[in-house]
Amino acid sequence: MRTLRTSNTPGIGSTKPESPVEHSGKTTSAGRKFKHFTLPPILRRNSKSNSHVSFPDVPNTSSLIAAPQKELLTFEQNLERNHLSAAGQQLIDREEHLYGRISEVVQPTTEREKEKEQLSRDRKGLLSHIDLAVKSSLSPDKDSLEVLKSAVKAILQEEEQDRRWLKQESKQPFWRPSECRRHHDTVIQSLVEECMVNAELPPEESNKLRSSLQRDICGKGRRLQEDLLRVVKDVKGCYPEDMDICNLYGKMYHQAFSAGMRKIAEYGLGMIDCSYLLHWVNVAYPEILQNLELTKAINPEALGKLLTEELTTHLENQYLTHQETEVQTLINKVLNVEEQAWREGSVPELRDNCYFSPLAIDVIQFVHAAFESVETVLGDTSKVQMIACLLKDFLNSYKKFQEKVLKGSNNRNSGTVIVANLSCVEQFRDYIVKKADLFPVDIKECCLSIVADMKNCGYRYLTSPIHKDLKSQYRSLGTPIWLEKKHVFEKLLEGINKHTQDVTGLTDSCHQELLSQLHLEVTVEYVRRLLKRKIKLRDKEMQEQAARSVWEDGQRLNQLFTEAGSREEWLSDILARIAEVLKLQDISSIQLEIVTLGQAYPDLSDVQVTALLSLKSNLSASAVKRIKKTLLDIQDTTSSQDGPSFFSKVLGFH
Numbered sequence: 001m002r003t004l005r006t007s008n009t010p011g012i013g014s015t016k017p018e019s020p021v022e023h024s025g026k027t028t029s030a031g032r033k034f035k036h037f038t039l040p041p042i043l044r045r046n047s048k049s050n051s052h053v054s055f056p057d058v059p060n061t062s063s064l065i066a067a068p069q070k071e072l073l074t075f076e077q078n079l080e081r082n083h084l085s086a087a088g089q090q091l092i093d094r095e096e097h098l099y100g101r102i103s104e105v106v107q108p109t110t111e112r113e114k115e116k117e118q119l120s121r122d123r124k125g126l127l128s129h130i131d132l133a134v135k136s137s138l139s140p141d142k143d144s145l146e147v148l149k150s151a152v153k154a155i156l157q158e159e160e161q162d163r164r165w166l167k168q169e170s171k172q173p174f175w176r177p178s179e180c181r182r183h184h185d186t187v188i189q190s191l192v193e194e195c196m197v198n199a200e201l202p203p204e205e206s207n208k209l210r211s212s213l214q215r216d217i218c219g220k221g222r223r224l225q226e227d228l229l230r231v232v233k234d235v236k237g238c239y240p241e242d243m244d245i246c247n248l249y250g251k252m253y254h255q256a257f258s259a260g261m262r263k264i265a266e267y268g269l270g271m272i273d274c275s276y277l278l279h280w281v282n283v284a285y286p287e288i289l290q291n292l293e294l295t296k297a298i299n300p301e302a303l304g305k306l307l308t309e310e311l312t313t314h315l316e317n318q319y320l321t322h323q324e325t326e327v328q329t330l331i332n333k334v335l336n337v338e339e340q341a342w343r344e345g346s347v348p349e350l351r352d353n354c355y356f357s358p359l360a361i362d363v364i365q366f367v368h369a370a371f372e373s374v375e376t377v378l379g380d381t382s383k384v385q386m387i388a389c390l391l392k393d394f395l396n397s398y399k400k401f402q403e404k405v406l407k408g409s410n411n412r413n414s415g416t417v418i419v420a421n422l423s424c425v426e427q428f429r430d431y432i433v434k435k436a437d438l439f440p441v442d443i444k445e446c447c448l449s450i451v452a453d454m455k456n457c458g459y460r461y462l463t464s465p466i467h468k469d470l471k472s473q474y475r476s477l478g479t480p481i482w483l484e485k486k487h488v489f490e491k492l493l494e495g496i497n498k499h500t501q502d503v504t505g506l507t508d509s510c511h512q513e514l515l516s517q518l519h520l521e522v523t524v525e526y527v528r529r530l531l532k533r534k535i536k537l538r539d540k541e542m543q544e545q546a547a548r549s550v551w552e553d554g555q556r557l558n559q560l561f562t563e564a565g566s567r568e569e570w571l572s573d574i575l576a577r578i579a580e581v582l583k584l585q586d587i588s589s590i591q592l593e594i595v596t597l598g599q600a601y602p603d604l605s606d607v608q609v610t611a612l613l614s615l616k617s618n619l620s621a622s623a624v625k626r627i628k629k630t631l632l633d634i635q636d637t638t639s640s641q642d643g644p645s646f647f648s649k650v651l652g653f654h
Contacts, residue, residue, distance in 0.1 A: 030050050075122060079129060082147045087126055088154035092161050094119050099173050116173075123175060130154055130180070134187045137235050138195070138227055148238045155180045156240070192227075192252040196260060199221065199223035213264060213273045217280050220260055224253045225288045232297045248299035250289075254303040257285070261306050265315060271322050275377045278315055281306045282379035316378060323370050324386050330366045331394050334359055338402050347413045348420035352605045355505045359398075360424035364431050367391050371438050381438060388443045395428065395450040402454055406461055419505045422458045425451055426510060459517040466499045466518065467525070477529035483546055489553050493560055496522060500564045512565045519561035523571045524649045526553070526588075527578065531653035533609040538617050540585055546615070547583035550575050574601070574646060581612060587623050591630045603648040606632065611653060 040548055078087035098116055133151035136144045162177040199219040200206070209215045231249045239245040264277060289300035305312065338359050341348075348355040370387045374380075402421065405414050429451045467474075473492035482488045496518075503514060530550070537543045554575025562569055577597045584590045590613075598604045606628055613624045 027046050038395075046311070051501055069486070077481045079125060082129065082133070082150060084129055084133065084147070084150040085153035085157065086124065086150075087129075089124060091119060091123055091158060094122075095161070095173060099170075100496055111460060120175065121180075126154065127180070128364070130184075134184055135191050137188075137238070138191070139232070140234075145234055148235070152239055152243075155184055159292045160251050181243075188248065189252050189255075193256050194221055196220050196253070196256040197225060201358060206553075211273055212623070213269075217261070217264065217277060219278060220257055220286060220413045221288065224257055225291070228253060228288075228294055228298065229291070232293055236297060245541050247299060247302065250294075250298040250300075250303060254306075260304045262308075262311065265307060265311055269315075271319070274315055274423075275319055275373070278312075278319055278377045279379075283376065316383070317378060320386055321375060321384065324390060326386060327366055327370045327390055328393075331390070332397070334362045335394070335397060335401060339404075342411070342413060342417050344406060345411065345413050347416050350505075353504070354423070354507045355420035357417075357420040357424050359421070360427035360431075363391075363394060364427065368431075368435070371435070384438055385440050385443070388439045388447075391432075392443055392447050392450070395447055395454075398519050399450055402457060408455065409461070416505060418458050418461050419510075422455070422510045423507050425454045425458065426507075426513070429455070455513070456517075459514055462503070462514060463518050463521055466496075467521065468493045469499070470522075474525055477526055478532055479534045483535060483549060489549075491554075493513075493556060497560060497564075512567065515561055515564050515566040516568045519557075519566040519571060520646075520649075522557065522561075523554075523574065526557070527574065527647075528650050530578070530615070531608060531650065533611060533614050535615065536617045537582065537615050541620075543582050543585075543616055546629075547579040549584060551579040554579070570644060571646075578612065582615065587627070590619075590623075591627050594627055594631050595634050598635060600643055600648050602635075602643050602646055604631075605647060608647055608650065608653075 073081070073083070073086070075087050075090045078084075078090065094115075095183050098112065098119060122150065122471055130151045133144070133147045137148045158178050158180040161178070165172045165176045199222065201215055201219045201222060203575055205218075206215050208219060228246075228249060232246055235249070236246055240630075261277065261281065269277065285306055286300070287300070289293070294300075297367065307315075338357065348357050350356070367387060367390070370390075371381075374384045374387060402418070405411075405417050405421075429448065432439065432444060432447050439447065470492060473488070473495055476482050476488040477492070499520070500515060503511060506514060535546070537546050554572045557575075558569060558572035577593065577600070579588060581593050581597070584593060594609060594613075598609075609631060610624065613619055613627060
């Protein structure tokens with residue numbers, strides 16, 4: 001029979017015991033010890049045989065006598081001192097003696113059987129010590145780690161011995177294969193499960209959480225994090241790389257945590273506990289696994305999710321439905337309070353001489369809190385669409401409320417309510433633009449469209465009385481009186497200035513918005529009156545005079561509004577370009593100016609060009625036709641440029 005040999009490869013994964021003297025004792029059932037004494041190198045002739053001994057010279061014997069002899073440890077002593085690798089090697093040597101080769105000393109069968117029984121008992125003792133070392137692997141002291149290193153070596157020795165026996169045809173011991181590594185993994189699993197069951201938070205942290213369920217989840221999560229960090233920092237160094245111990249612990253802790261979370265999720269959870277559990281599933285636990293120290297040794301992708309997709313979806317739907325109901329209730333209540341106050345004739349509060357409504361602040365606060373909650377609990381902004389839809393529905397309801405106020409303008413407080421809510425509309429617009437990433441594109445565009453309509457309706461409500469009062473001044477624009485008498489436009493400027501001074505109760509930004517809107521509307525009305533063709537500019541002199549008037553009016557109008565706060569300085573460019581068309585006499589130059597005007601303002605129509613050129617009554621029909629065709633050709637061959645919308649607002653000049 002072939003003799004079983006053990007490898008002496010050094011290193012963590014080595015099967016070499018801690019010391020050559022620590023495994024020299026073999027205990028029999030009768031208590032006898034078989035001593036394998038190793039002669040000093042100086043007494044050996046060669047490595048193949050020590051039968052020919054050459055004695056040293058006399059002068060060298062003193063060094064031999066003076067050399068201290070190392071203590072030869074028995075199996076029991078190695079086990080007691082936790083030299084588990086050495087103790088394991090001793091058992092493997094005894095196993096070879098009893099099962100792997102014929103003993104040099106012929107032993108009676110009974111005595112040999114007793115030795116086998118003793119070996120079996122000693123193996124149980126060794127395995128018990130290995131189990132204890134593995135169970136103590138998460139202890140912070142260095143001694144435990146040293147014992148663990150020895151235990152791991154012993155396990156690898158056992159695995160190697162298993163492989164040797166698989167190659168033998170002779171009868172192997174009943175404990176082979178020992179499968180120490182699989183048993184080691186089972187011990188770790190039990191250790192992890194015990195750690196997670198007994199996980200608790202310190203009292204000062206535990207008291208901050210609302211329920212025992214939250215304390216349980218947080219305690220387990222905290223224990224998982226701390227233990228995995230200890231594995232990566234300390235335990236990892238006790239194992240060979242191919243055992244992949246960090247991922248093994250990661251898998252065990254993940255399974256234990258997942259089992260606990262599934263058990264919790266199967267109960268009927270209140271919304272606070274449901275959201276807390278989802279936060280751990282979607283945010284807190286993934287953040288733990290993304291710890292830089294852990295990701296160096298543990299692959300989080302291989303672990304998967306804490307809960308099944310089906311269970312997670314069920315809990316998320318429960319949570320989102322609750323959020324939707326709660327937010328909808330709150331924001332509808334805000335709108336109802338606003339409408340009730342208007343119906344009762346209440347005037348909005350004045351703050352810093354501005355009418356104030358808390359509606360937008362309250363609604364945005366509720367909606368944004370829901371956005372943040374969804375992101376915090378689910379860890380995914382794509383799931384906030386339901387909340388975004390709620391804001392869209394609310395804005396539609398808010399717009400209907402505004403329409404009621406506009407129709408009930410006889411109510412003494414309607415004007416102040418409109419003024420106060422213009423600031424709210426502005427706040428909604430700014431919030432949607434600023435938080436555009438939270439809104440699906442179609443929902444965002446719909447919300448901004450609603451807000452823009454509300455803004456325009458609100459400002460039209462405020463500017464309509466102004467235009468009504470200025471109607472008599474508007475009538476003179478574009479007439480012979482306007483061209484001959486400067487005071488016509490002077491009166492218009494005086495009326496505009498008076499009304500801009502009378503506007504009160506608006507915030508600075510809304511006041512600026514109102515003046516910009518009024519600036520645009522007055523300019524539109526000015527151009528509309530010109531295009532009504534109530535004046536015929538028969539010759540060059542009249543056309544140049546009209547051009548000067550239009551240019552000067554544009555400059556003065558722009559100065560008045562910009563000094564008052566309007567941002568629409570570009571409006572003066574329109575009147576300047578119209579003045580240039582009126583001044584020019586050369587057909588080619590007029591063609592070029594009309595094309596330039598059309599390119600700057602793509603909403604310029606064919607009908608408007610006809611009306612403008614009709615003011616120059618000395619232009620022939622063929623010249624007008626040629627100019628219009630040039631503009632039409634340019635518009636057909638070039639893509640429509642983005643430009644400010646103006647001429648599309650100039651209506652009713654026929």
